[in-house]
Structures are given as C-alpha cells and as structure tokens.
Amino acid sequence: SQREARKPRPERSGKLNNITRSIFRAIHEGRWLSIEYKNQQTQQTKYWVAIRGLNPRTRTLNVDGLHLGKLSVQALDHISIDRIQTAEVVDGSWCPVNQTLIDDIRDNPGRYAALFDNAANLRVLDYLAACNRLDATPYQSNYSLIHQIDADCFADYKEDTLELTDDQFRELVGRFQRRVEDRRQNAARPSLPTLGLNLISIDTRQGLYVLAYRPLRLDVKKRALRAEPEPVICREFTVNGSKLSIHQFLDADDYTLLDEFTKHAETIKDRITRSNPRVRVDDLPYLVAISRDCPVDLEHEYRGILTMFEDPSGETATAPLRAFFGEMTAKPRRRKSYPLALLNNKVNLDQLLAINNAMRYPLAYVQGPPGTGKTNTIVNTLTTAFFNERTVLFSSYNNHPIDGVVEKLQAVTYHGQTVPFPILRLGNNEKTAEALRTIDQLFEQCKKIPVPERLLDKNHADRTARAKQLTALLERYERILDLRERRETIRRLLDARGQMNFQYELQAGQLPQVDRELAAYGSIDSADALALLDRNEDELLRYLYYTSARCIRRLEEPKYNDLMSIVHSPDTDKERVTQFNKYISEPENLKKLLRVFPIVATTCISAHRLGDPEPSFDMVIMDEASQCSTAMSLVPILRGASLMLVGDPQQLSPVI
Numbered sequence: 001s002q003r004e005a006r007k008p009r010p011e012r013s014g015k016l017n018n019i020t021r022s023i024f025r026a027i028h029e030g031r032w033l034s035i036e037y038k039n040q041q042t043q044q045t046k047y048w049v050a051i052r053g054l055n056p057r058t059r060t061l062n063v064d065g066l067h068l069g070k071l072s073v074q075a076l077d078h079i080s081i082d083r084i085q086t087a088e089v090v091d092g093s094w095c096p097v098n099q100t101l102i103d104d105i106r107d108n109p110g111r112y113a114a115l116f117d118n119a120a121n122l123r124v125l126d127y128l129a130a131c132n133r134l135d136a137t138p139y140q141s142n143y144s145l146i147h148q149i150d151a152d153c154f155a156d157y158k159e160d161t162l163e164l165t166d167d168q169f170r171e172l173v174g175r176f177q178r179r180v181e182d183r184r185q186n187a188a189r190p191s192l193p194t195l196g197l198n199l200i201s202i203d204t205r206q207g208l209y210v211l212a213y214r215p216l217r218l219d220v221k222k223r224a225l226r227a228e229p230e231p232v233i234c235r236e237f238t239v240n241g242s243k244l245s246i247h248q249f250l251d252a253d254d255y256t257l258l259d260e261f262t263k264h265a266e267t268i269k270d271r272i273t274r275s276n277p278r279v280r281v282d283d284l285p286y287l288v289a290i291s292r293d294c295p296v297d298l299e300h301e302y303r304g305i306l307t308m309f310e311d312p313s314g315e316t317a318t319a320p321l322r323a324f325f326g327e328m329t330a331k332p333r334r335r336k337s338y339p340l341a342l343l344n345n346k347v348n349l350d351q352l353l354a355i356n357n358a359m360r361y362p363l364a365y366v367q368g369p370p371g372t373g374k375t376n377t378i379v380n381t382l383t384t385a386f387f388n389e390r391t392v393l394f395s396s397y398n399n400h401p402i403d404g405v406v407e408k409l410q411a412v413t414y415h416g417q418t419v420p421f422p423i424l425r426l427g428n429n430e431k432t433a434e435a436l437r438t439i440d441q442l443f444e445q446c447k448k449i450p451v452p453e454r455l456l457d458k459n460h461a462d463r464t465a466r467a468k469q470l471t472a473l474l475e476r477y478e479r480i481l482d483l484r485e486r487r488e489t490i491r492r493l494l495d496a497r498g499q500m501n502f503q504y505e506l507q508a509g510q511l512p513q514v515d516r517e518l519a520a521y522g523s524i525d526s527a528d529a530l531a532l533l534d535r536n537e538d539e540l541l542r543y544l545y546y547t548s549a550r551c552i553r554r555l556e557e558p559k560y561n562d563l564m565s566i567v568h569s570p571d572t573d574k575e576r577v578t579q580f581n582k583y584i585s586e587p588e589n590l591k592k593l594l595r596v597f598p599i600v601a602t603t604c605i606s607a608h609r610l611g612d613p614e615p616s617f618d619m620v621i622m623d624e625a626s627q628c629s630t631a632m633s634l635v636p637i638l639r640g641a642s643l644m645l646v647g648d649p650q651q652l653s654p655v656i
Contacts, residue, residue, distance in 0.1 A: 141193040
C-alpha cells in the first residue's frame with residue numbers, strides 16, 4: 001500500500017455533515033440557527049432555533065424556535081436532527097450558552113462521535129477564520145442600519161440591552177435571513193456590518209475613527225440588541241479610504257493602556273485629548289456599524305476541508321491537510337522515481353534532493369536564506385512536473401516571488417524561438433487581464449508551430465533507468481545527512497557531560513555505530529548526481545517547445561469556444577476579468593483549463609477563485625511560506641494533492 005500512515009479514524013456519518021457542523025458551532029458560540037425543517041406530514045417550514053439541549057442517542061434537539069413568518073418564539077422539544085434539511089448559523093444573533101452541554105461534548109467525545117466527528121478540526125478552522133476577519137482593517141458604515149435607531153436611542157443607555165420595536169425586529173431578522181440565504185447558495189457573503197455601541201471615537205479631519213466599541217448581538221427572545229461585555233479595540237481604522245493608526249493619536253508610552261481598555265478608558269481619553277488638542281474625543285454610547293472587507297470568504301473555503309474529512313472512506317483528505325491536523329504519525333512512503341528535467345545544471349546535491357523529494361513525497365519542505373538557490377529549485381521543479389505531466393499550483397503571499405519564477409520560465413528559448421511554456425499567471429484584476437492577453441498571444445504563436453504528430457518519446461527506458469539510479473543515489477545522500485545530524489547531536493550530548501552511564505552508551509555504542517555507517521556509505525558530490533541527469537539540453541528544450549505548443553493548441557478544440565469568446569471579447573478589461581473569474585470558478589472549466597495550462601501561478605489570496613475548495617492540482621508549491629498567515633495559506637494548500645513549502649524560517653512571520 002502507498003497510503004501514508006495515519007491515526008485510526010472512527011466510522012463517520014456523512015449524510016448530515018453540513019447540518020451537524022452548524023449545530024456544533026451554534027452550541028459553542030451561543031448563536032441561533034436558521035433551519036428548514038420537514039415535519040412528519042412532509043411540510044417544510046423555516047425556523048430560527050436556539051439549542052437548549054441535545055440527545056445524541058435519539059438524535060434530537062430541545063430548542064426555542066422563532067417562526068419566520070409569525071416572528072413568534074416557542075419551546076420545541078424532541079426536534080429530529082434527521083428532519084432538518086438545511087442549517088446555517090445566524091451571525092450576529094445571541095442566545096445563552098449551555099456550558100453543561102459543551103463540557104459533556106468535550107469530556108465524552110465517543111458519545112457524540114456520530115454527530116461531531118472532527119470537532120477539533122472544526123474548532124481550529126473556526127478560530128483561523130475569526131482571526132482572519134479581525135485582521136481586516138475596520139471602517140464605519142452607515143449606522144442607520146435599522147429604521148429609527150440612531151444616536152439618540154442610546155443617549156440614556158445604562159443597561160446591556162436595547163429593546164426593539166416590532167418593525168425594527170422584523171427588519172433586522174429579515175436582513176440576517178437574507179444573508180443566510182446567500183450562504184445556502186454558496187454566494188459571496190454580503191458585507192453586513194457589525195452593530196456596536198461606541199465607547200471611544202476620535203473625530204478627525206477625515207472623519208470618525210472608532211477606537212473602541214462593544215459589539216451588539218440580536219437577543220431574539222427579548223427582541224433586543226445585547227451588548228457584548230468585552231470591547232473591541234481598533235488599533236487601525238479606515239476613514240474615507242485612508243488608513244489611520246492609533247499611533248497617530250496616542251503616545252508610544254501610553255499604547256499599552258489599550259491592553260486593559262476597560263480599566264484605563266478614562267486615562268486613554270485624557271491622553272488622546274492632551275496629545276491632540278484639535279480633535280474631539282467622544283465617549284457617548286451611540287450606535288455604530290463596523291464593517292470589515294475580507295478578500296476571501298474563509299468559512300466557504302474551510303467547508304471544503306471539513307467535507308474532505310467527513311468522507312466515510314477517510315481517503316479524500318489530502319496528505320498536506322492530514323499533516324496540518326496532526327493525523328500523520330509516520331513518514332509517508334515514497335512514490336515511484338520521476339525523471340528530473342532541469343533547465344540548467346546550476347544545482348547542487350541539496351537542490352536535487354529537494355526536487356526529487358517534492359516529486360516523490362506528498363510533503364516536502366525546502367528552507368534556506370536568500371541566495372541559496374530556492375528560486376532556481378522552484379523553476380526546475382516546475383519544469384520537472386510539466387515533463388512528468390503533473391499539474392501545479394504555484395503560489396505565494398506576495399507577487400514578487402511569483403513574477404520572478406514566471407519571468408524565468410517565459411524567457412526560455414529553443415533555437416532562437418521563445419518556448420510557449422504553458423504557465424498562466426493569475427491574480428488581481430490587472431494580472432488577470434494580462435493573462436487573457438497572454439492566452440491570445442500564445443495561441444497566435446502556437447498556431448504557426450507545426451507540432452510533429454509523434455513527439456519525442458522522452459527516451460523513456462533510458463530516462464527511467466537513470467531516474468531510478470539517481471533516486472537511489474539521493475536516498476543514499478539523504479541517509480548520510482541524517483547520520484551526520486545524528487553524530488552532531490551525540491557529540492553535543494557528550495559535551496554536555498551527562499550521567500556517566502548514559503555518556504558511556506553514547507561514546508562506546510552509538511557514536512562508533514554512526515561512524516561505521518557513514519564510512520560504509522562513503523562520500524557523494526554533485527558531480528555524481530549530475531552524471532545521472534540527461535545532459536542533452538537541446539533535446540529537452542525541443543521537447544518543452546513542442547509539448548508546450550501542443551498544450552496551447554488545444555484551445556482550437558470546440559470545448560474551449562466559451563473560453564476563447566472571453567479572450568476575444570470586445571468588452572473592457574474589467575468585464576472580461578469578471579467573466580474569466582466566473583469561468584474558472586466552475587470545477588469543470590478549471591479542469592479543462594489545466595489541459596492547456598497545467599501550471600497556474602497566483603497569490604494565496606487569489607487562489608480562492610480556482611474552482612471549488614477541493615484538490616484540483618497534483619501539486620502545490622508555496623514560496624516564501626513563512627510570510628503567509630496560516631489562515632490564508634490553507635486556501636492554495638487544500639487545492640493540491642501534494643505540497644512543497646519553500647521559505648526561510650528566519651524571516652519575520654506574519655502576525656494576526
């Protein structure tokens with residue numbers, strides 16, 4: 001078996017995964033659920049429900065139910081989970097948290113396994129999605145979100161709740177339900193502001209900077225807005241398109257006061273006023289609406305991950321994702337040997353080992369400071385993947401490393417002619433518009449290339465034999481590296497002067513054994529490995545030239561008429577980009593595109609536009625991996641069956 005070692009997984013129930021996932025969130029977050037429920041008479045009704053209790057044996061819920069037509073709340077017991085057709089958490093709602101139930105789910109996971117398998121994974125992903133939302137810079141929206149609620153309503157605010165009129169309650173429920181309907185249709189989440197109670201705001205020349213507020217959530221039973229006890233501090237805030245920072249208004253020595261805002265609120269107000277006599281600091285408790293524009297709906301992306309883990313076979317989740325959640329307990333088995341196709345021989349043994357491991361293992365990590373050849377390693381990995389007919393998503397958080405690699409591949413020539421290497425550079429609107437022009441240019445170029453009916457056979461037998469020899473040599477080199485590292489560890493332990501018995505075992509037993517193994521393996525240098533590579537550069541370039549042209553000329557097939565109509569559309573760049581992004585969001589269209597462009601290069605953020613959140617590529621290569629947040633890095637990672645991480649761990653990491 002070539003399957004990687006993993007922890008045993010309990011039997012799953014995949015039928016209600018989306019529903020039980022929402023139930024889990026609602027219980028732990030104190031939120032209402034919007035459900036569609038089919039009763040015993042097969043009538044389907046829409047409700048909001050707040051979960052009071054759960055019986056995992058009978059698969060029933062005890063809830064408070066809000067009928068969305070009548071807007072009346074009543075207690076409903078023994079609601080069958082199996083009769084719930086859809087369920088979505090109502091963000092912005094509030095209900096009491098049943099801590100006893102939460103503790104029971106935590107302490108007795110076996111009792112709830114049929115409902116909440118992979119609960120730990122769900123908590124991790126929910127946390128990352130929440131961190132990503134808070135990482136977006138907030139700004140103030142129109143606070144007249146609800147009819148006849150304005151600043152005056154809170155002038156005499158003293159309690160934690162503000163009662164709503166029937167019209168206000170109906171309007172707010174309607175807004176929340178419309179967002180739920182959008183989620184059910186997998187549409188992009190509309191930017192519904194978070195209601196809040198102002199604590200401190202700064203009236204700047206550009207506009208209002210809301211420094212601190214208490215989020216308000218809808219208490220459905222009381223038909224009221226309830227203020228959260230903990231304030232939200234906005235250390236950065238966007239005002240009329242300009243990003244402002246609290247550093248502009250608060251001295252560095254006073255910045256730490258924000259860490260305990262409630263305790264130091266009056267002091268913070270006084271210090272801002274003293275340092276900025278021309279601005280007005282307002283602490284009246286009026287209503288504010290705060291929005292945060294997140295470029296990627298991570299909740300939608302992470303649903304793809306959870307769906308993989310909820311497959312009853314346990315085989316859908318990819319090796320990189322299993323490793324992320326700590327479910328790989330042993331080093332994965334190697335795949336077959338792949339011939340390496342290098343654009344240049346400016347490689348050393350370590351770089352060859354990295355390329356070989358990226359092709360043969362589902363997980364590979366390449367680290368090193370600037371100037372150690374990481375970019376060249378990526379370029380040669382991409383050409384090797386293309387040579388071996390594997391699709392690749394090349395990604396990075398920043399544009400610069402992507403552009404550097406793409407430019408190198410687009411500059412390859414064969415007998416004075418540019419090789420039409422089938423790599424498609426996507427990204428923001430500007431990059432995507434340029435990609436559409438590139439598709440057109442490559443298509444026109446390749447129409448003039450007479451592709452031979454029978455391309456090179458890649459010297460299959462000879463390449464396969466040499467690939468196996470090279471793999472054996474690199475495995476030997478990898479073992480030498482492991483032994484050297486082990487020897488260094490033993491020597492450090494000896495220098496530490498540990499207990500005599502332990503020291504004797506190291507010095508008389510383990511160290512001589514390691515030295516004997518190293519002597520048996522001998523020495524290996526780069527020349528030994530390069531001798532096993534295909535040194536016929538002209539033949540490789542010829543293969544790349546004609547194989548690339550053959551890929552591009554697939555655009556002549558009728559199945560690509562819809563794509564080419566976008567490429568040749570007389571519409572504006574903005575309109576064409578919108579059409580193209582819609583095209584590649586369809587999994588079948590993405591699959592067709594990868595027949596023409598088996599290598600796609602884009603940023604981690606823009607990778608969400610590529611089909612559904614599911615594995616569509618054979619491999620993902622992520623450059624400058626240490627610069628991307630964990631939350632956003634999962635967007636490209638979940639789209640590949642294997643992963644090659646490239647980066648320098650000594651660089652500063654992103655902070656959320």
